[in-house]
Amino acid sequence: MDIEQICFEMICHVGDARSSFVEAIQQARQKNFSQALELIENGKLNYHLGHAVHARLVQKEMEEEVNHLSLILVHAEDQMMSAENFKILSEEFLLMYQLFHSKCDW
Amino acid sequence: MKNILLMCSAGMSTSIMVKKMTEAAAKINADVSIKAIPEQALNDHLDEADIILLGPQIRFLQDKVKAAAKEIPVRVIDTMDYGLMDGEKILRQALDILGEE
Numbered sequence: 001m002d003i004e005q006i007c008f009e010m011i012c013h014v015g016d017a018r019s020s021f022v023e024a025i026q027q028a029r030q031k032n033f034s035q036a037l038e039l040i041e042n043g044k045l046n047y048h049l050g051h052a053v054h055a056r057l058v059q060k061e062m063e064e065e066v067n068h069l070s071l072i073l074v075h076a077e078d079q080m081m082s083a084e085n086f087k088i089l090s091e092e093f094l095l096m097y098q099l100f101h102s103k104c105d106w
Numbered sequence: 107m108k109n110i111l112l113m114c115s116a117g118m119s120t121s122i123m124v125k126k127m128t129e130a131a132a133k134i135n136a137d138v139s140i141k142a143i144p145e146q147a148l149n150d151h152l153d154e155a156d157i158i159l160l161g162p163q164i165r166f167l168q169d170k171v172k173a174a175a176k177e178i179p180v181r182v183i184d185t186m187d188y189g190l191m192d193g194e195k196i197l198r199q200a201l202d203i204l205g206e207e
Contacts, residue, residue: 004122004191005190005191007119008119008122008188008189008190008191009189009190011119011163011188011189012162012163012185012186012188012189013185013189014163015114015115015119015161015162015163015164016162016163016165016185018163018166019162019163019164019165019166022166023165023166026166046185071118072118072119072122075116075118075119079115079163
């Protein structure tokens with residue numbers, strides 16, 4: 001499998017995850033907490049799939065001492081970090097909106 | 107000639123998808139122009155688009171894009187097709203939607 005294909009696999013999994021995390025925040029804002037939770041769980045699943053692709057790539061580099069460095073890989077890693085940030089934030093936002101909606105009728 | 111607009115967060119992965127889809131278009135003799143744009147450039151390209159395809163990484167923007175696009179069909183590319191860089195399948199799906207219009 002070439003590097004472009006591997007990066008696309010990463011981008012699609014972590015990108016899908018990132019979308020789910022942001023959608024979870026949007027659902028929590030509308031008081032749909034169970035949907036929000038479901039989206040977060042789904043996002044985590046996809047995040048781990050993307051993360052596994054990346055982990056294999058890192059392992060391969062260690063074993064074979066190959067140099068994969070390319071701009072598209074940097075971009076894929078960037079997307080992965082962004083997804084991870086949204087994962088942490090979406091869980092915090094869910095709690096915050098739950099608290100907010102319980103205190104304030106909005 | 108139909109214009110297909112691909113959108114993702116930076117326009118980077120979709121640039122590669124443009125290449126794959128353009129190759130597929132040549133193979134099946136489809137008269138299309140395919141362009142990749144980052145999300146913030148949407149308004150500059152709305153006039154020329156016949157269909158807008160979103161990468162799975164900006165699926166959460168679907169409602170906003172639909173609101174801006176008005177009559178233009180907006181679809182999210184399937185995660186598996188995107189991950190496998192299946193340009194031909196994505197192109198055929200876009201052509202099907204354009205054919206129904």
